[in-house]
Amino acid sequence: MADAKVIPFDEDRPRRRTSAARRVRVAPEAPVPSVAAVAEPVVPEPLVEVVPEPAASGDGWDRRIAGGLAFLRRRITGEYEVDDFGYDKELTDQVLMSLMRPLYDKYFRVEVKGIENIPKEGGALIVANHSGTLPLDGLMLQVAVHDQHPAQRHLRLLAADLVFMLPVVNELARKAGHTLACAEDAQRLLEAGELVGVMPEGFKGIGKPFGERYKLQRFGRGGFVSTALRAGTPIVPCSIVGAEEIYPMIGNSKTLARLLGIPYFPITPTFPLLGPLGAVPLPTKWTIQFGEPIATDGYAAEAAEDPMLMFNLTDQVREQIQHTLYKLLVQRRSVFF
Numbered sequence: 001m002a003d004a005k006v007i008p009f010d011e012d013r014p015r016r017r018t019s020a021a022r023r024v025r026v027a028p029e030a031p032v033p034s035v036a037a038v039a040e041p042v043v044p045e046p047l048v049e050v051v052p053e054p055a056a057s058g059d060g061w062d063r064r065i066a067g068g069l070a071f072l073r074r075r076i077t078g079e080y081e082v083d084d085f086g087y088d089k090e091l092t093d094q095v096l097m098s099l100m101r102p103l104y105d106k107y108f109r110v111e112v113k114g115i116e117n118i119p120k121e122g123g124a125l126i127v128a129n130h131s132g133t134l135p136l137d138g139l140m141l142q143v144a145v146h147d148q149h150p151a152q153r154h155l156r157l158l159a160a161d162l163v164f165m166l167p168v169v170n171e172l173a174r175k176a177g178h179t180l181a182c183a184e185d186a187q188r189l190l191e192a193g194e195l196v197g198v199m200p201e202g203f204k205g206i207g208k209p210f211g212e213r214y215k216l217q218r219f220g221r222g223g224f225v226s227t228a229l230r231a232g233t234p235i236v237p238c239s240i241v242g243a244e245e246i247y248p249m250i251g252n253s254k255t256l257a258r259l260l261g262i263p264y265f266p267i268t269p270t271f272p273l274l275g276p277l278g279a280v281p282l283p284t285k286w287t288i289q290f291g292e293p294i295a296t297d298g299y300a301a302e303a304a305e306d307p308m309l310m311f312n313l314t315d316q317v318r319e320q321i322q323h324t325l326y327k328l329l330v331q332r333r334s335v336f337f
Contacts, residue, residue, distance in 0.1 A: 021094040051070050078175050082325060085185070086174030087152070095115050096176050097143060103136075104143040107283050108242060112148045114290035117236055120151050123190035125228045126197045127317050128238035129216055129325065130205030133247035133266045136281065137206075142176070146227065156189050157197040158182075162262070183227050190231035197238075198224045207252070214242035214329060216322050222314035225296075229304040229313075234293035236315050237326035242286030245335050248273070287328050293322050 038105040071094055074080050084086045094252055104110050118124060128141060138157050164170045179185045181198065189196050199205060204217040228235050239323035251267030271278030296319065 014179055020223045022141045022202075025175055035125055037081040039233045050104070082175075085177070086190075087156070087174040087177040089177075091175050092154070092177060096172070097146060100139050100143050101147070104140055106149070107281075108140060108246075108286045110144060110242075110286040112288050112290075114142050114292075115144075115148045117293055118145065118149055118195065119234065119293070121193065123193050123231055123233040124195055124236055125186075125224060125231075125233055126155065126195060126236045126238050126290070127195065127224060128197035128199050129214075129240055130201040131213065131240070132206055132243035132270070133249050134232070134281070135199075135206055137243040137245065138197065138199065140243075141240065141288060145195060145197075145250065153195050155195050155197045158186055158199075161200060183223055186224070187231050188229045190227065190233045193310065200224055204310065206314060207249070207266070209252070210244075210248040210250055212239070213272075216323050216325075219314050219318050222310035225313045225317070226304045228296045230271060231311075232297040234295050234297075235313070235317055236293045237291035237320040237324070239289050239291070239321050239328060240286065241288075241325060241332065242284045242335075243329040245284045246281035248282075282336075283336055284330070287332065289324055289328060291324055294320075330334055 048097075052084065080088065080090050118126070121148070126145070128137070128140075131137060138159075142157060144157045146152055154177055157176075157178045159173055159178045160181055163173050165176065171212060178188070181202075186196055186198070200219040201217040202220075208215075208217060223233070247266060247268050249266045249268055252267040253267060256265040257263065268278065270280075296313075299309070
C-alpha cells in the first residue's frame, strides 16, 4: 500500500471549455458623413458588442460526477496511498470529512475561537477536555482544525485501545488518521511535523455523570507533556463547550458494562428508554476555543525525565483549559442557542 501511485484529484476532471457560445448584437448602420465631416477625424463606434453566454448549469455536476467516478476507480484499482499508521488522506478529505461536516455546521453549529494559536506548519500537540458519553467531541475537533485553519491542517487524534478493538470503527479510525494513544506513536507524528490531538481525561471524561459536567478529571501522569518536551513542539490547550449536554448521563449500569466489556453503560433521559432513537444526540450549540500555545523547545533534553517539571506543565495546561471552560460557560446564552 505504501508504494501505491497517487493520481491527483483534479487530473481526471473534464477540462473547462476554452470558448463559450457567444451572442452577437450588431449596432445599426451609421449614416454616411458629409464632405465637410470627412476632413475632421472621426472616431468610429464599435459595431459589434460581444455578450458572453453564461456557463451551463450542468458543468458543476458534470465535474462532480467525473471526480466521483475517478475517486471510485482509484479505490478499486488501489491507486492511492496510506502512511505507516494507515492514514488515508484522500478518503478522509473526500468522504469522512464530508460525512462529519453536516453535524459540525448544521447540527452542533460549532463556533471556533483562537484558531490562530495553532501553528501554520510544524508539529504541535493540541490538548483538549473530553466529554459527551460518546466521543463526538474528538471528531468535531478534527473538522474544526481542518476547516477553520488557513492551512487546512489535519489533526491526528490519539485514541484509546477500545477504539481499535471494535470492528469497522477500527478501520475508519485508522483511515481518518487516528492512532493508538502511546508515547512512541505520538512522538513520531510530532517529529514528522503533524498536529496531534490528545484528550488526557480518557474514559473518565466522557463517562462522568451529568452532575460533574465541565469539571476536568485527572490528567494522568503527564505523559503528553513528556512527549511534547522530547519532540520540542508547543502544547496548545483547547476547551470544548457544548459536548457535555449531547447525552446527559444520569446513570451507569456497571453490570451491563462488565458483560459487554466496556468502561461504562450510560443511562440518559432517552437511552435505553427510547431504544435506537435515544442514541440521537441533542442539538446543542458548541464552542471550541484554542488557547495560547505553551512552548517546550526552550528546555534541556533531560527535562522530559523531570517529574516536577512535568507535573507543573500538566497542571498549567489543565488550569488553562478549566479557566477557559468557565469563561465560555458564563458567556453562552443557552445550551441550544
